[in-house]
Amino acid sequence: EAGVAQSPRYKIIEKRQSVAFWCNPISGHATLYWYQQILGQGPKLLIQFQNNGVVDDSQLPKDRFSAERLKGVDSTLKIQPAKLEDSAVYLCASSLGRVLGEKLFFGSGTQLSVL
């Protein structure tokens, strides 16, 4: 079974530039999550999709972050303009549905460095 695919693996940009990350979840998984993991901390949920609809984006900094999941499959997370504090690993995860306690499958993330 193919896992959650993410690209790029690394990205270095200067502040105020824009950047986009891509995620392809496991086939058949309806729910997709984007997490932000700052160095030395655990991941924090940014946004959750159920198919192509947003379930929770309460922790997404909407003035600079945006995400979409067209056709309910792959997803793109964008930052525009980037700030120094956006340096982090961005993890994508997917699950079959939204059952409490359901296992999440994570990708290997994109490590973003903002200079």
Place this chain on the structure above:
Amino acid sequence: AQTVTQSQPEMSVQEAETVTLSCTYDTSESDYYLFWYKQPPSRQMILVIRQEAYKQQNATENRFSVNFQKAAKSFSLKISDSQLGDAAMYFCAYTEMGGSQGNLIFGKGTKLSVKP
């Protein structure tokens, strides 16, 4: 707000020995799940074990087991017969019924080193 605390930034264990990682959490909910995730240098979070709050029996998965103390809000992970491949960051996580299921709240992690 729900919080998850891991008080051990780093731990070390000798190969084949047993190590216990600590986790405490704060919640007013009665129905929730607790997890331990492993994050090796590849950065991919891997589920190690999970525990439903309503189940009194502690979860076990091969060499991994938990000590779930609901009243004390404690959820420790015991790794028996430690192997070199167990070296990684370990994160304790919490999620509750309602709201955004799948919104895992993570602790800051414990870095586990395994000495040969």
